[in-house]
Amino acid sequence: MAEGPRRRLRGSGAGKRGWLPWLVGRAILRLPHLLLLLAALDIFYLSRIWPDFDALAAGPAPVSAYIQQHRVEHPEETLHWVPVGRRGQSATVRRVVVASEDARFRQHYGVDWQAVRNAARENWEAGRIVRGASTISQQTARNLFLHGGQNFLRKWHELVLALALEWHLDKGRILTLYLDIAEFGPGIYGVEAAARHYWGISASRLGYSRSLQLAATLPSPRRHNPATRTAAFEGRLSALRQRMRPFP
Known part of the structure; x- marks a missing residue:
């Protein structure tokens, strides 16, 4: 009588083990359908936020997603935003910011793969994130169109929108939008x-020294800027001066 239950238990265990390969097989068979569904959902999302590039090609910069988000997250802060277009931006600040943020801006098509490889190597060697590789086109796309924090899906949308910006707009217009938002x-x-806030002048009068300070502000503007003069800000400013010594 003791043998019967033991045989049923062995049989039950074998049955459970047989379910696992079946489940794995079913999951593999359904994987293409799942991927197609996810791709369709992503395309639908992008279609909802896809910009009117004809409208972006001229006229004042639109209210960006970042500015909209700022109004929600920091209602207590006064918002200062005066888009002026290319004629209101000094040639110096345009050149300094390109040299600081995206030296190969004129050579790439939205994504600088050489910078991506260099950043990946430096971050791997440091064991932490010490350098980014977002181009001005990517930053413009992110600021204009995307909400929320950093994640892989958002980075993918940033890349797609940056390539679209490069396809529809010229480099000068992309830079103008970036500096306006x-x-x-x-x-x-x-x-x-x-x-106006830091020096009481218009952006058309920005010279080399003040343009360097604004460029040093871009990585973390809320904490390290010409008003706070933190050690991190001064360090970035010094590094920029060294890197761009032949500039003037």
Whole structure:
């Protein structure tokens, strides 16, 4: 009588083990369908946020997703934003920011794969994130169109939108939009608002020294800027001066 239950238990275990390969097989068979569904959902999402590139090609910069998000997250802060277009941005600040943020801006098509490889190597050697590789086109796409924090899906959308920006707009227009919407301090968006806030001048009068300070502000504008003069800000400013010594 003791043998019967033991045989049933062995049989039950074998049955459970047989279910596992079956489940794995079914999951593999359904994987293409799942991927197609996810791709369809992503295409639908992008279609909802896809910009009107004809409208972006001329006229003042639109209210960016970052500015909209700022109004929600920091209602207590006064928002300073004065888009001025290319004529309101000094040639110096345009050149300094390109040299600082994206030296190969004129050579790539939205993504600088050489910078991506270099950043990946440096981050791997350091064991932490010490360098990014987002181009001005990617930063413009992120600021204009995307909400939320950093994740793989958002980075993918940033890449797609950056390539679309490069396809529809020329480099000069992309840079103009970037400088009109980039954050330069708490509630301070665009080079015109930054120049007025920090020095009481218009962005068309920005020279080399002040342009360097704005470029040093871009990585973390809320904490490290010409008003706070933190050690991190001074370090970035010094590094930029060394890197761009032949510039003037």
